[in-house]
Each structure stands twice: as structure tokens, then as C-alpha cells.
Amino acid sequence: MRRCSRSSWPKARPSTADRVVIKRALWLVLGLLLLLAAAVAVNTWRQGSRQLDVPAAPPVAVDERSVADKLAGAIRFQTVSSLEDAQLNAEEFRKFHAYLEQRFPKVHATLRREVVGGLSLLYTWPGSDPKALPIMLMAHQDVVPIAPGTEPNWKASPFAGETKGGFVWGRGAWDDKGNLISQLEALEMLVGEGFKPRQTIYLASGADEEVGGLRGAAQIVKLLQSRNVRLDFVIDEGLLITDGIMPGLNQPAALIGIAEKGYMSVVLKVPATPGHSSMPPPAGQSAIGMMSAALRRLDDEQLPAAIRGVAREMFQTVAPEMSGFGRVALSNLWLFGPLVQAQLEKGASTNAMLRTTTALTIVNAGNKDNVLPGNAEATVNFRLLPGDTRDSVMQHVKAKVANDKFELKALDGGAEPSPISPTQSDSYRLVNRTVRSLFPGTIVAPGLMIGATDSRYYSAISDHVYRFSPVRAKPEDLPRFHGTNERIATSNLAELVRFYHQLLRNASAAPASVSASS
Template identity: 40%
Template sequence: MTAHWRNPVGTLLGVFVVGVAVLVALLLIRTYTLAETKRVWLDKGALEAELTQEEREQLLEALKGAIRIPTVSFSETEQNNTALAEFGQYIRKAFPLVFSSSLIQHEVVGGYSHLFTVRGSDNNLQPYMLLAHFDVVPATPEGWEVPPFSGEEHNGFIYGRGTIDDKNCVIGILQALEFLLKRGYKPRRSFYIGFGHDEEISGNYGAMKIVETLQSRGIRLSYLLDEGFAVLDGVIHGTRRPVALIGTTEKGQITLNLSVEKPPGHSSMPPRQTSIGILSEAMSRLEKNPMPNMFGNGPESSTFEDLAGEFVFPLNIVMANLWLFSPIVSRIMEQTPSGNAFVRTTTALSIFNAGIKSNVIPPIARAIVNFRLHPAHTVEEVLNIVRNTIMDEQVVLSVVKAFDPLPVSPYDEENFGYQTLKRTIHHVYSAAPVAPGVCVGNTDSRHFVNLTDSIYRFSPIVMKPEDLSRIHGLNERISKEGLEAIVQFYYQLIQNSDSEKVPGPHHIPEEL
């Protein structure tokens, strides 16, 4: 009997060993095949701007002056309109060539936003658009190293609200164009520049009016670039060097109002359930039961696969083989707030209102929940999950605002916009690897989906882990070198966009 069983066991063991060997071989082949297919632009492309010391000082003063104008968006019904108007006058003075050039038409749209039409020499080339915004979120002096609207320079950094989001890009675009005009540049491809004044409060009167203006003229865009991801240095754990992400889509959003109404009463005779208690239970169920993990169902997996060769061992094998390891990767990612935002529709309990007096049972309790929708979800799907999670007809749901995730823009090797951005990033940021990504926040670019199917979200700045909390937070700042790199990026991007088509990229060199 013993001899009878020994042979099958040995056979099974042999099959298992062979299977493991084959699997390991497949993992390694895919890992290093992906690494070999990485490509980078090796040609010089557009020339850099050789800035004089006077021009560097001019650039610094341009940003500092912009920061000192408190273009704050407090709410959808309250903005600092005086500052918005002042900003318009400021850029006219700071960039005289832009506003006096016969190649450029400028117009104010929606009261305070700005639209520039830069005419190229070849009308057969489809125009593109550069987008940014100059309104900022509120900031109080408490906790800041320098006042938030001072534009002060400290240890090589310019501090102030808007240095990251998003006056840096506004000034960078205008300064790049100013320097190009100064050097006699005449574009071949026409392009548009749009600066919104209310992006922080949804862009309904800025970006949307710009869209309406362009649509009325029958404009279609080759591609559009707005703020978004950046060059991430140490932000993505396990990468060997800084990597650049280009947002090819952004999450959808639902702002949901929840309310419970019950008869009021005296606190000395409370009912078994109050409006506060019922709504609190509903909110608790939403928080304890997050939306399903959707990693791999949207374009976010391409982020890690495209960067697989940039991860240290053994993460490079894991990222190159998400067909096998995605469940593990997604479970690890959901442990942190930033990673969790990539893998699912997030649920944020943001407002709770009820009660006016300690001895009165309130008749109404209200709450606001904000959902940011994963690209694989729709508004209706998320609302159904919410209803099934709460499972209480006493809780009334009403949608305040909602929109589905944005379409995924193409990022293949034949797409002109994506490849032109990639080419420019490689030139300015030392051949930083580039990959597509999903923006977890929303931008003005979402209003432009009817003008182009190639919408990209990238801010030409380097972000380190400690910089992430500065966005809408304390001590927002940018280095002088970082500001100059922004100008270099737009300076080269405008010239690179004059190409009729994107030439073929080259293999990344070993020394990189």
C-alpha cells in the first residue's frame, strides 16, 4: 500500500514545482518586458528659455504681486469681487507684451475670468488650450510662518495662498508667453488660455462661461491641460526616483443631504428615538460600511503598471503583475486616506446640524455627506448603495449636487496631447517617468468635455510628502527654482505643441 501511494504524491509534487517555476518565469518575463518597453524622449525638442537675472527677478515679483491680491472664494455666493477685478488689472501691467501683441486677443468672460486667443500661422492645425484659475481658498494668519497673502520670500521659498493652487500656473503661463513674445516667437498652432475666477466654488460663472464662448464659435480642441497631478518625489512608496502623473480622468461627486423629521418635545420626556439618534445611526452605518473596493475596475491600475520598472524589488514584480497581485495591492492601499481615495468611492461625513436648546427635543436633524466617485461607479449606483446601507425610510435623502466621473482621456502612444505633455515633462524634469492617473479632486476641466476628448490634469511642480498638506493648508509655498521650472515647462510645451504630429519616442537609456 505504501508503494502504491508514493508515486502519485511524487507526481503531484513534481507538477506543483513545475507550476511554481512556470508562474515565477511568467512574473519575471512580464516584469522585465514592461521595463524594457518604457520610453522617453531623447531629442532636445524646444529650446529652454535662457533667463537673465533681470528676468528671474521679474518672474519672482510677478508671482509675489499676484499672491498679495486676496482673490478668495469663500462660498458659492461670496467672493472678493474687488480683488478679482484688481487681479485683472494687475496681469495687464505685469505682462505688457501679452496684452499688446497683435497675435493675441484678450477678453473678460463671466465678469472676472479671462480668455486669450493666440493665433497661429497654420489654420489646418487644431488648437489646444491651457487652463488655470486665480481664485483661492480662505486663509487666516494663524499657524503660518508668514502672512498668507504677503507673498514673502523665506529661505528660498515664496509663501502665500495660491503659490501651489493655482496662481503659480497662471503666472507661469503668462510669463512663459511673455518671454516667448520677447524673443520674437510666432506660434504655428493656435491655442487658447483660460483663467477661471471661481474654480474653488465649482466654476459655474468662470469656466462654464468660457466653454459657452468657445462653443458659440464652433471651437474644437486638440487637447486641454489644467491643474492636477505633479512630479511626485517620494510620494509613491517604493519608487526609485520622482515620477510624474498626468490625470486622465477625475472622480465624480455627490453632495447628499440627509434629514429626519420627528415631533418636537421636552427633554424631560424624550421619545425612544429622536431625530438626532435616528440620523446619527444612519451616518454611523455609512461610515462603518465603506463603498466597495473598485481597484482594477478603472484606469488606476495603469498608473502602477506603467511605473512598474520604477519600483524597487520585489514591488516591481508586484506592480507589473496586477493580474495576480491586485487584491493584495488594493487592500494595502485602502489603509491610508490617500490610497483609499484611489481604490473606491469615498464617503465623507462633513456637516451635522440639529438642536437649538438643551431642554428641547429638536424636530429636525440634517446632515451633509460628500462622496467622491470612483471611475467605475455612477451617481445612481452610489445612491442605491447608500439607500441599501441606511435601510431606514425615516431618513430622507435629497441630492444637492451630483455628477458622474469624467470620461477617461486617451494616453496611448498615438495621442498628440498626452505625448506632447510627456515629451515636455521629460525635458524639464530630468526624464521623470510619466504615467496616467485618476485625480481624486475636481477641476475646471470637467466643464470642457464637449470641446475635446483629450483632457489632462498636470501641474508642473515637484511635490514631496511634506508638501501635500500645504494644498489648501498652512504655509503653502513654492521654491524659486520650482517657479522657474513652471515657466520652462510652459515655454517648451507651447513650442512642442507647434508640431504637426508627435514623432516616435525612444527607449529609455540604461544610465537613467
């Protein structure tokens, strides 16, 4: 008897009822997808611009060449600060103070200048209204050293203070003598114009910002507290006007830092039995093995990331100004949040906005190739996101190390994350309005400062601390920060002067009415 192959068997066909069910299911899925697409489209459209619509500021003549010359001269003073030696380069700082007095005679004839903590400066310009809260401009005098061996890579000697090709070159041009000279120039102009501030204006210039600010900014804050001073707002170095750095955003973006991350370094130490390398202990029990395992876990299992707080507000502000899928995704984080977060975590700077970061910075163990070391030591640096604390980070370290043999110690000099300054405030709108009036087409949004500034100390005497200067930066400029070939365009330097000049005028004027552009 011949058997039929399976392929010859009659194929079962769905019944009419089954076909109806399948068709209805497909239509249901299609309907749901259309509803989802409609919801995304409507939600994207509803996210209107949050940018303030303000008129252009009146033109202000700035002697660009003169300001560039003043900054070039300031760069020639090698005001490199030291954490251990408060007197390192002290004479350079004093010469720099004398230089400022010479180049800004009207400021020094009108404002009171005090030297605080040995080398830091505090200027005071009394206002006409004793009831008005004073305001504070900040910019530090000190600079970071030049990395040994990189001097030949500079296009201009780092402390020569050269102006060429439309730029002022040298250490401090960007960080932070450019801001200091611009602020003093704006004040010099205002004094010359007969301007009388409504509220008292302070200018604080620390001499040790690059090494923590304990001798400068911290002491200035203590001095102001002893005088019962409460500040309306503070503006310090920080975020910039970036161009081409945020994918999908065609306009320049002025990010105003409304908070900064905290700082904490933890030292890990683990002992072990020293001995000859020919008789090592079982795997994972040597000092280096235990330390390696702990560091691997800390590096692999970092604190969680999320689009929240300052980062979320920044993206919500920027989203309506973006093009393409970027606008759709950022306007609908309820749907695309995981996708956006995964992309942001791939970039060093964007990842730092989403989490408390972990950086393995120092490892020490052993001193001979055939000897097992009796201990290993490492330092791990954390930059704390607002919402995390030093205590919570230490608990994270303990959990990941998971070894009772380890000794853990937080180094001195750490700081909690700063409070978040509100964006729904007159002072934030003042800075926002000033930027929009001077830099047409520039998008203004809040941002998170991932580095540390002197302004963190001022949270004790002000609820409105902003970290922003209108330095223009493209992607290729970012390595210049604390790096080689630091520079600032002379045209941009003039823009800084106009910004501080207009900001102080706006602050003294009656609050202006502004509206969000449609």
C-alpha cells in the same frame, strides 16, 4: 490481566505505495510552485518600460528673480472667491487684472483679452493655420481663504507675497497663481522672441474655480461653443511631479491627470417625535439614533474598490520603473491584485483612486441637553470614480439608509465624473514628451485627479483634457495645499515657465517621432 497503554501499541507505518503517492504529491506541489514563480518572473521581465526616449530640450534662459517678483506681487491681491457673493473682493480682482496688464505688456499688446462672467479672463492668440485645432492653457485667479486662527503659524504673512529662502510664500503660490504667472511669462517670452503659433492659443483664467467655476469656466466654455470652437487639447492644474510619495519608486513621477472624479453631496433628513429626554423612545427610534445608524452603514459599507480604469493604467505604467517586490506585485496584478488593493485601501490618497469615496461632513440635531429633537439632518459628500454616476450613488445611499422615514436630496453643484482622455493620442504624447525633455529621469504616467478643477467643463469642447503642472512636491509639501505655509521654490517656478514655453513650441512644430525606451 495487564492492559497495554495506547502509547505502547505498535504505530502504523505508511505502506510503500502510500509513501510513493505522498512523494509524488509533494513533487507536484513543488513543480507547480516553481512554474508559478517562473511565470511571475517572466511576466515581470516582459513588462518593459513605457517611458518615451526623447532628447533634452534646448536650454531656455528664464529670469528666475523677475518671475518670483511677479508671483510675489500677484499674491498680494486677496482674490478670495465666494459662492454666494459674486462681488466679494471684486475690486481686488480688477486690481489684479491691471497688475497683470502692467507686468506682461507684450502679452496684452499681442493677445486679445476678454472679461467673461464679470471677473474671469480669456486671452486669444490667433494661429497661422486656420485648419489647426486650437489649444488651451488654464490657471485660475482665485484662492481659498486662510483658516481662522492659523495666521500665526505662517512663516510669512499669507498675503504679503514674500520671497525668502529660495521660495515664494503665500496663498496662491502653488494653487494656482504660480501656474498663471508662469503661463503669462512663457507667452511674454514667446512674443518677445517673435514666435508665431501655428494653432490658435487660448489662455483661460477663472475667478471662481475654488467655488465651482459656474461664473467663470462654465461661461467661457459657453462662449467658445457659440463660436464653434473645438479644442485640440486643454491643460489645467492638477497632478504634480511627486518625489518620495510612491513606495518602491526611486525616481520622481510626473502624473498627468487624464480624468477627474465627480462630485455629489447628499442631504439626509429624518423626522421623529420630540419629547422630554426622561422618556426616550425604544433604542434606534430617536432622530439621532436613526441618523447615527444610517451614517454608520454608509461609512462602514462604502462603494466597492477595485484596481481598474485609470488606476490600473497608472500602475502598469509605473511598475517597470519600480524596484523590489513592488515591481513584481504591480506587474502581476492577476496574482497579487488582492494584496496590492488591500494595501492601497489603507492610505487616504491611494484609497481615493480605487473607489467612489464617502465622507460624512455635516451633522445637525438637537439644541438642548434634555430635549429629544424632532429631526436630524446630515450631509454626506461623495467623490465619484469614473464608471459610477450620481444616480448609482443615490441608489447606494437609499439601500444603505434602508428607512422610508428618511428624505434624501442631492445638493446643487454636483458633477458626473469626467470622461477619460486617451493616452494613445498625439496630444498626450506631446505633454509626455515635453516633460521627459525638461525633467530627465522623471517617470511619466497617467493619473486620476481626485479633486475638482475648472477643466471638467472643457470636456464639452475637447476630447483631450489634461490636469497637470510640473510643481515639485514631496510628502511634507502636501499639507501646504489649501493649508498653512503654501509656497513654491523659485527654481521650480522657472521650471514651470520653461515647461509652458516648450509645450507651446512643441505644439506648433511638426509631430516628432518618439520611441519607448527599452
